Every structure is written in structure tokens, then in C-alpha cells.
Amino acid sequence: MSALRSVVVGTGSSLPARVVTNADLAERVDTSDDWIVQRTGIRQRHLADDGETTSVLGTRAARAALDDAGLAPEDIDLVICATSTPDHTFPSTATQIQAGLGMHRGAAFDLQAVCAGFVFAVTTADKFLVTGAARRALVVGAETFSRIVDWEDRTTCVLFGDGAGAIVLEARDGEAGSAGRGVLASSLRSDGRHRDKLYVDGGPGSTGTTGHLRMEGKEVFRFAVGSVADVIADAFARSGTTAEDLDWFVPHQANRRIIEASADKLGIPREKIVLTVDRHGNTSAASIPLALDVARKDGRIREGDLVMIEAIGGGFAWGAALIRW
Structure with missing residues (x-):
């Protein structure tokens, strides 16, 4: 017996080049590497530079996922971006990723469930695919939390980092039950x-x-x-x-x-x-x-x-x- 399933066919990621260690943060706020590691396991995080917006990071991750899947932007008909740090109040960051990829078809929208956003986005994309409403979806989680943390609050500013990750989901007929992909x-x-x-x-x-x-x-x-x-x-x-x-x-x-x-x-x-929390920190969605x-x-x-x-x-x-x- 076969079933239509949302299969992962590619993954990609993008991290800002700037790495900030716990020691770096200790020069800015009253904290220490030992304090952060013992309580969180975090040793470093990546922080976006000026111009590295959420959509920039998301577009890079999406392009890497497409390359990994061996697909082109025109092969995708749905883009969902999970984010709590959009470039703008509107339009959605997903549409900016869509534009950055050179896509001119399909639908694109943001989904906001904070750190749970990617799980919610995968679930949403799955419903589109298994019902036949879409064939291939880009599901992106992208954040620039460094822009909303209070850098005077040592209990929170040490926790978060910036970055983006993406997967490509494709609707495929496959084996039903838990053994199917x-x-x-x-x-x-x-x-x-x-x-x-x-x-x-x-x-x-x-x-x-x-x-x-x-x-x-x-x-x-x-x-x-x-x-x-x-x-x-x-x-x-x-x-x-x-x-x-x-x-x-x-x-x-x-x-x-x-x-x-x-x-x-x-x-x-x-x-x-x-x-990966030790090297990325909390990058939310x-x-x-x-x-x-x-x-x-x-x-x-x-x-x-x-x-x-x-x-x-x-x-x-x-x-x-x-x-x-």
C-alpha cells in the first residue's frame, strides 16, 4: 500500500561570518565563560553584521538547500519562512526570500511561533503537499535575534545568535506506515x-x-x-x-x-x-x-x-x- 508523503530531499544553512565567544561577551556585560557554559552549554554564537537581514540569511540557506536537492527555484511552488525577526512588518520575509531566489510563481508566507516556528512550518507545508495543493516546498527558519535582545541584560543577551536553515520537502508516493519515507x-x-x-x-x-x-x-x-x-x-x-x-x-x-x-x-x-547549541547558541526558529x-x-x-x-x-x-x- 502506498501513501503520499512529504519527503526531505535537501538541506541547507547560513550563518553570519562574525563569531562572538563567551569571552567576547564577558568584555561587554558582567558574565563569564564558566557561568554561560554551566547554565546553557553555549560557548559561542554567530551575530549578523549590518546588511545581513533575516531574508538575506534565509535566502542563502534556501539556495543551499535547493543546490543540495539538485533543484532550481522554479521547481518550488511554496515557501514558508518561520521567523520572529522579519525584515519588515510587511511584506513577509518569505516573499523577500522568494524574490532573492528569482522565483516568480507559487505562494510565500511567514509563520510565527517563535522557537517552535520551524516545527509548525514543517507541519503546515506537509498539509499542502499531502493534499496535492503543492508539489515542492521550501521550509526556512531564519532569525536575527541579536536585533531584539537587550544587550544590557546579561541573563538573555548571552543566549541568542543569528542564522538560517532550510529544507526542501517534495510530495512523493511511497510506502505507507512508519517504514515509509x-x-x-x-x-x-x-x-x-x-x-x-x-x-x-x-x-x-x-x-x-x-x-x-x-x-x-x-x-x-x-x-x-x-x-x-x-x-x-x-x-x-x-x-x-x-x-x-x-x-x-x-x-x-x-x-x-x-x-x-x-x-x-x-x-x-x-x-x-x-x-549544536554550543556553537550556534539559541537561534530560535x-x-x-x-x-x-x-x-x-x-x-x-x-x-x-x-x-x-x-x-x-x-x-x-x-x-x-x-x-x-
């Missing part, structure tokens, strides 16, 4: 009552300003470890798989302690975790596609592997998806 299942949740735990204190419809990121770190940690289990368990149940079947766990790269605590709670061995590209390019993720992506972001919004590579 493609997006097998996803589970999404949100709860707006938790706004004050992680938010930006500005916006065009409220203050008329961009604002800065604000976070209650301990509350976010507690909620993240406690909440991700339900969407992961749901995705396993929907796909008929278990943690024992998993080859790779690719979570949002926010904090090493959160990642390891979540994996331990779910019975996922730590050797199956893909970690870009963190999962950046990690996917790293793990595929270094040979860890191979065709046929079962991969779990998972994230939680401000709002709160959280989700998980299982992909047979």
Missing part, C-alpha cells in the same frame, strides 16, 4: 496564558516599537521540560513508533540542560541527541534546520533514519514531528 506525524500545542514568561515588550500594534526580548528563565525551563513530553508522545502514538525506534533526536537548541532533561524524561539515549543540516552533512542522519524534531517557544507554543529521512 517522509513526515510521519506531528503534534502541535499552544497556550497563550504564559505570555509574560517569554515575550518581546513591543510591537507595531502596541508600542509602535520593536521592543526587546524578556524572559523568566526558570519558568521557561520548568515548563519546557514538563510540556514537550506530551507532543512527543503524541507524535510517537500517531506514527506507531516509540523512543526505541528513534535514530536521532533534533530538538530546538535553546539550552543543553533543557535538551538533556527532556531526552532523559522520554527515555531517549543522549547519544542520539544532535547538539533557525535552530532545528541548522542542526539538521549539520547532522546530515557530517553523515549522522542518513536515508531511512527516524528523526524527531521538537521545540517550544514564546506564547507558549510547542510541537514535535517525526520524519523518516
Whole structure:
């Protein structure tokens, strides 16, 4: 029995050239390399220079994913960009990526679920593909969080970095069930009552300003470890798989302690975790596609592997998806 599935056929990424270490930050705010590493696992991050906007990084990642897939921009009929740091209030960053690639067809739009944005975007693209509304989709996670952090707040400014990652999804007829390639299942949740735990204190419809990121770190940690289990368990149940079947766990790269605590709670061995938070920091919606590209390019993720992506972001919004590579 066959089924139409959204299969990953290419990955790509883009990071700003400027690398900022913990030692560099210690010259700017009251912090230290030991303090940051012990609490987060982060050792460095990439920060965008002037002119490196979210769409610039996203276009580079998208082009790399297309090259990896052996496709041209005209082969794509859907672009979804997950971002919380768009170039403009409007038009969408996705349309600027579309224009940057030289595309003149299809649809392009942004999706905003903060750090969970890429999981939400993959889930959305999958619905377009399996229903026949599109054949190939570019799913991009791109962020320039350095532009919204408060550089006087040592508890948050050390956490974030800039970057972009992308995947190409293609609708293909394949084997039904959990053995078939493609997006097998996803589970999404949100709860707006938790706004004050992680938010930006500005916006065009409220203050008329961009604002800065604000976070209650301990509350976010507690909620993240406690909440991700339900969407992961749901995705396993929907796909008929278990943690024992998993080859790779690719979570949002926010904090090493959160990642390891979540994996331990779910019975996922730590050797199956893909970690890039040490070198990228928290790149919000870009963190999962950046990690996917790293793990595929270094040979860890191979065709046929079962991969779990998972994230939680401000709002709160959280989700998980299982992909047979």
C-alpha cells in the first residue's frame, strides 16, 4: 500500500561570518565563560553584521538547500519562512526570500511561533503537499535575534545568535506506515496564558516599537521540560513508533540542560541527541534546520533514519514531528 508523503530531499544553512565567544561577551556585560557554559552549554554564537537581514540569511540557506536537492527555484511552488525577526512588518520575509531566489510563481508566507516556528512550518507545508495543493516546498527558519535582545541584560543577551536553515520537502508516493519515507506525524500545542514568561515588550500594534526580548528563565525551563513530553508522545502514538525506534533526536537548541532533561524524561539515549547549541547558541526558529543540516552533512542522519524534531517557544507554543529521512 502506498501513501503520499512529504519527503526531505535537501538541506541547507547560513550563518553570519562574525563569531562572538563567551569571552567576547564577558568584555561587554558582567558574565563569564564558566557561568554561560554551566547554565546553557553555549560557548559561542554567530551575530549578523549590518546588511545581513533575516531574508538575506534565509535566502542563502534556501539556495543551499535547493543546490543540495539538485533543484532550481522554479521547481518550488511554496515557501514558508518561520521567523520572529522579519525584515519588515510587511511584506513577509518569505516573499523577500522568494524574490532573492528569482522565483516568480507559487505562494510565500511567514509563520510565527517563535522557537517552535520551524516545527509548525514543517507541519503546515506537509498539509499542502499531502493534499496535492503543492508539489515542492521550501521550509526556512531564519532569525536575527541579536536585533531584539537587550544587550544590557546579561541573563538573555548571552543566549541568542543569528542564522538560517532550510529544507526542501517534495510530495512523493511511497510506502505507507512508519517504514515509509517522509513526515510521519506531528503534534502541535499552544497556550497563550504564559505570555509574560517569554515575550518581546513591543510591537507595531502596541508600542509602535520593536521592543526587546524578556524572559523568566526558570519558568521557561520548568515548563519546557514538563510540556514537550506530551507532543512527543503524541507524535510517537500517531506514527506507531516509540523512543526505541528513534535514530536521532533534533530538538530546538535553546539550552543543553533543557535538551538533556527532556531526552532523559522520554527515555531517549543522549547519544542520539544532535547538539549544536554550543556553537550556534539559541537561534530560535533557525535552530532545528541548522542542526539538521549539520547532522546530515557530517553523515549522522542518513536515508531511512527516524528523526524527531521538537521545540517550544514564546506564547507558549510547542510541537514535535517525526520524519523518516
